Amino acid sequence: MKKITVLTGAGVSAESGINTFRDAGGLWEGHEVMEVASPQGFAKNPALVLDFYNQRRKQLKKVSPNRAHFALVELEDHYDVTIITQNVDDLHERAGSSNVIHLHGELLKMRSSGNERSILDCEGDIMLGDLCEQGYQLRPHIVWFGEAVPLLEKAAEKTQSAHIVIIIGTSMQVYPAASLVDYAQKGVPVYFIDPKPSVSKYDYDNLTIIPKTAVQGIPPLVLDLIAQSS
Ligand code: APR
Numbered sequence: 174m175k176k177i178t179v180l181t182g183a184g185v186s187a188e189s190g191i192n193t194f195r196d197a198g199g200l201w202e203g204h205e206v207m208e209v210a211s212p213q214g215f216a217k218n219p220a221l222v223l224d225f226y227n228q229r230r231k232q233l234k235k236v237s238p239n240r241a242h243f244a245l246v247e248l249e250d251h252y253d254v255t256i257i258t259q260n261v262d263d264l265h266e267r268a269g270s271s272n273v274i275h276l277h278g279e280l281l282k283m284r285s286s287g288n289e290r291s292i293l294d295c296e297g298d299i300m301l302g303d304l305c306e307q308g309y310q311l312r313p314h315i316v317w318f319g320e321a322v323p324l325l326e327k328a329a330e331k332t333q334s335a336h337i338v339i340i341i342g343t344s345m346q347v348y349p350a351a352s353l354v355d356y357a358q359k360g361v362p363v364y365f366i367d368p369k370p371s372v373s374k375y376d377y378d379n380l381t382i383i384p385k386t387a388v389q390g391i392p393p394l395v396l397d398l399i400a401q402s403s
Contacts, residue, residue: 174253175402178335179245180353181258181265184342184367188239188388189264191232195344202228211318215286219310220301226313227298230280233262241341241387242268244395251402255331259343259350261315274324274331276350282314289323325349332356337398338363341387345371366390 183193194201201209202225208214209225246269248254255272256265261280265273283295287309295314303311316322332338333356340363345351354377357363365372366383374380383390 174251175336176331176334177248177252177254177337177339177398178332178357179254179256179339179341180332180343180350181256181260181341182343182350183260185241185258185387185391186236186239186260186262186264187342188241188386189236189262191236191260191262191264193342193344195346207318210315212320215312215317219312223299223301223312226280226315229261230295230298233280236262236264238264238268239388241391242270244392246270248395248398251399252337255335257328257331257353259347274328276316276322276324276328278313278315280313280315283311284314285309286312322349328353329356333358335361337361339394340365340367341391342367343371364394366394 187193192202194206204225209222215222242264245256249271255274256270257274257276258265259277261275261278263279263281281295283293283299285291285305285307287307291305292314299311299313305311332353335357338354338357338361340354354363360378363377363380364383365380366385366387368384368386370382370384372380372382374382383394
């Protein structure tokens with residue numbers, strides 16, 4: 174089976190009702206990104222940061238996967254598919270995707286602020302004073318700006334071994350996620366689906382830009398790729 178690696182950003186969840194980051198004028202649900210997505214922001218006002226992610230977790234429970242998430246699942250009957258997402262939502266999993274790598278962490282997990290390997294499931298709110306077994310404050314399992322990206326190596330390997338790469342709904346502004354596509358083998362077909370694509374046709378050898386939303390662009394692309402596989 175040929176391997177497909179799909180790199181997704183906030184745009185794949187936009188039509189499910191989750192705002193993207195940079196379409197909102199640099200503010201993330203009314204906050205400066207560094208206020209709620211950096212270790213410095215957490216040190217300065219932990220209650221605000223915890224509350225911010227508690228709200229995001231509540232919002233996540235009210236939304237559902239869209240037709241782009243579901244179409245990607247259909248590829249699995251014909252290809253060995255890995256989804257590498259920058260998103261912290263669980264919409265790929267809820268749609269039924271089997272192999273999802275969350276580069277920037279997951280809203281439905283929390284971790285010890287004293288031991289990044291101590292990771293627990295998190296369905297409800299995290300409050301100031303909620304501690305891990307070793308006595309450290311619990312925090313969302315989110316990779317904040319300036320923090321290491323533990324799954325980067327695995328994601329790079331998956332991109333390097335791909336026969337086809339699909340990139341959906343990302344502004345390609347956040348590194349190292351944006352540089353993952355550089356691991357793809359030369360000549361591998363790269364499809365870029367985004368209504369405001371941030372790449373030009375000269376950026377990669379074998380690039381197809383589809384300037385559409387995920388829900389408009391992904392289902393027909395999936396049908397094409399399934400037809401190509403037989
Ligand atoms: N379908 C597809 N793409 C869309 C849609 C849609 N319906 N709506 C918007 N987009 C595109 C935008 O054109 C933009 O290129 O999604 C992209 C969203 O870009 P960002 O908001 O920058 O999101 P992303 O690239 O995922 O951000 C990366 O930044 O704040 C951090 O850690 C956070 O993972 C996040 C990272």
